[in-house]
Amino acid sequence: MNRPKADAIIRPDFKFEDMGIGGLDKEFTSIFRRAFASRIFPPALIEKLGIQHVKGMLLYGPPGTGKTLIARQIGKMLNAREPKIVNGPDMLSKYVGESEGNIRKLFQDAEDEYKKKGEESSLHIIIFDELDSVFKQRGSKSDGTGVADNLVNQLLAKMDGVEQLNNILVIGMTNRKDLIDNALLRPGRFEVQVEIHLPDEPGRLQILEIKTKKMRDNKGLGQDVDLPQLAKLTKNFSGAEIEGLIKSATSFALNKHIKIGTIGSIKSDFENTILDMSCFLSALD
Numbered sequence: 254m255n256r257p258k259a260d261a262i263i264r265p266d267f268k269f270e271d272m273g274i275g276g277l278d279k280e281f282t283s284i285f286r287r288a289f290a291s292r293i294f295p296p297a298l299i300e301k302l303g304i305q306h307v308k309g310m311l312l313y314g315p316p317g318t319g320k321t322l323i324a325r326q327i328g329k330m331l332n333a334r335e336p337k338i339v340n341g342p343d344m345l346s347k348y349v350g351e352s353e354g355n356i357r358k359l360f361q362d363a364e365d366e367y368k369k370k371g372e373e374s375s376l377h378i379i380i381f382d383e384l385d386s387v388f389k390q391r392g393s394k395s396d397g398t399g400v401a402d403n404l405v406n407q408l409l410a411k412m413d414g415v416e417q418l419n420n421i422l423v424i425g426m427t428n429r430k431d432l433i434d435n436a437l438l439r440p441g442r443f444e445v446q447v448e449i450h451l452p453d454e455p456g457r458l459q460i461l462e463i464k465t466k467k468m469r470d471n472k473g474l475g476q477d478v479d480l481p482q483l484a485k486l487t488k489n490f491s492g493a494e495i496e497g498l499i500k501s502a503t504s505f506a507l508n509k510h511i512k513i514g515t516i517g518s519i520k521s522d523f524e525n526t527i528l529d530m531s532c533f534l535s536a537l538d
């Protein structure tokens with residue numbers, strides 16, 4: 254069986270600058286390297302070189318910092334199938350009383366394709382969002398039904414079973430790494446763990462630039478809007494909060510102009526609204 258070449262694994266039309274991720278270059282590169290190495294090198298060579306063949310990654314950090322965004326972009330870059338995203342709390346309610354087969358089903362398509370195409374099969378990504386809400390320490394009292402313990406056991410069995418497959422990458426996300434069952438954090442499971450932190454000032458500037466790019470291209474935002482100043486003012490904001498701030502400021506400014514019936518540049522309103530709102534949110538912090 255021929256192993257896919259690097260250029261068949263990385264999507265040729267994918268541009269790093271189009272990813273729309275701000276301030277997480279180091280994290281993205283390290284996650285991408287591990288995911289890519291797992292695809293390109295045969296598991297036996299990886300073992301020989303002493304590198305781990307990565308099946309699982311854990312992205313942890315505060316809410317709204319871009320964990321899902323990174324996982325999706327890694328998938329796009331590596332030409333993966335559309336990821337299966339499993340939301341922790343939904344899964345728990347949906348799976349109560351159901352058989353062990355539910356987690357198995359998530360892995361089924363990838364396993365079937367691997368049987369047919371071997372190492373040439375495409376990458377399948379399974380994303381577990383809010384991992385801590387389901388896969389918490391076994392035996393913890395919060396779930397009286399024992400369903401959660403069963404789910405941890407099922408996932409452990411599944412991840413241990415995919416040893417020979419290099420077409421599955423399981424990505425777990427959490428805001429509370431400390432709650433997750435320790436066994437899931439051991440080698441062979443969610444072994445690569447990357448912290449996704451709140452953006453620093455240069456990161457916030459990048460996010461502001463990304464999120465206002467269309468407006469700037471369409472001259473909806475004047476040249477005089479001071480994004481570096483906004484980056485300073487939005488200390489402790491997550492990427493999602495910066496996005497929310499821009500959306501609110503935009504609709505606020507647009508609304509105001511609709512009400513007073515003027516047509517013209519909204520740039521000063523936009524800037525003032527953002528400044529007002531970011532001062533307000535900083536004060537709440």
Ligand code: ATP
Nearest residue numbers: 273274275315316317318319320321322460492493
């Ligand atoms: P949660 O832990 O709550 O699930 P998350 O870390 O997975 O959140 P995302 O869902 O990836 O966060 O991001 C939420 C929104 O914020 C997305 O629309 C995304 O575009 C934006 N966002 C967050 N961080 C960044 C970033 N670093 N660069 C660009 N956009 C970002």
